Amino acid sequence: MFAQYGFHGVTVRQVTTAANVDVALVYYYFENKRALFDAVLLRRATIVNKERLDLLEAVDISPEDGCAIEKLVAAFVDPIYRYLATGDSGWRHYFALIAQINNAPEWGAQVMPGFFDPVAQKLIEALRKVMPGAPDDDLFWGFDFLSGALTLTLAGTGRIDRLSDGLCLSSDYASIQARLPRYIAAGFRQLYADRLAAKKGAS
């Protein structure tokens, strides 16, 4: 429900009614509405981000591998789409909530950092090794573009369904997985190549 209407768009009463429990129980188990919300965010974040960190750690980085960036991006996103592929609506709504939070000033600044920044840092660190000499600002901006592209696919707004007149479906995660890493990796490589060319031209 938070994923659908946001924190302020859902009342504690709506939550407890849907859960078939009493309103007062929320305040027995949680300090307040906000603490309930944070608990919702935290529980699955620890699960999925542990997997993402492990997967990133396991990527074999060799500079001569032309697809190293693809592999890193895939490690960054695969656990997410794997949970989505199970069809579990809990996970689907969870990632939609993350998408919303990532793009909302009220939450993006205070909630995301604690749970999701470590995974981001890990990815950027690995990218730094794959693209030696790449300036950090290119890596951070490149990551920001990735983060935006990723989260919009998780939002499940159905916009692409309508825009493509049914040709593409927001729920077709396999199609996203087949394209996103390749698309993003090419973007990183382009920024990197442009930077190397600029350096060469200047020297």
Added chain:
Amino acid sequence: MFAQYGFHGVTVRQVTTAANVDVALVYYYFENKRALFDAVLLRRATIVNKERLDLLEAVDISPEDGCAIEKLVAAFVDPIYRYLATGDSGWRHYFALIAQINNAPEWGAQVMPGFFDPVAQKLIEALRKVMPGAPDDDLFWGFDFLSGALTLTLAGTGRIDRLSDGLCLSSDYASIQARLPRYIAAGFRQLYADRLAAKKGAS
């Protein structure tokens, strides 16, 4: 205020207090809170999207131009960053609101279509000409990634500021403009090249 806390996170009283007008005036000039919200969305959308459409129309598309995709993406985003560069906080908040809406199921499905889909369709149409034979699903997914990357830069959550320890600033729109079109164009070209290679391999 809607950009900061969302539709449900702001009360009509907060709006009228900030505007130094009486609460009842909202209901004199608008049907209800939602109509006020829609008016906020519509006013600037018509202004900026007219410019984006005109700019897209004016892009000179020649298939042999290696930077045609860059030019199209630039036309798609430039009017936005031009308004942001003026420093007008009204526009800054407006685009942050669009970012939030684009990633929220409650709004992404019903609000975005009317005002922003025509610009998207125009861009995709032009991309189709630049990449003859590219399958539509590649174009739509590529557009979705662009839309996500773009809107996250507009959200102004300050996440990149913290993530990069101050090296990159959400408010540094020039840095984004210098990178986003190049990054996205490379992504499109990659999908296109992969598809052509697959066709060749199959034949």
Added chain:
DNA sequence: GTCTATAACTGGATAGAC
């Protein structure tokens, strides 16, 4: 057109019985 006053109701949160 603008303001006062208020209706009608819902929000988060709690005290206390069981």
Added chain:
DNA sequence: GTCTATCCAGTTATAGAC
């Protein structure tokens, strides 16, 4: 641990004076 009952601040929205 769970439920009943309730508080009360704050919500959208409107009727009617000016």
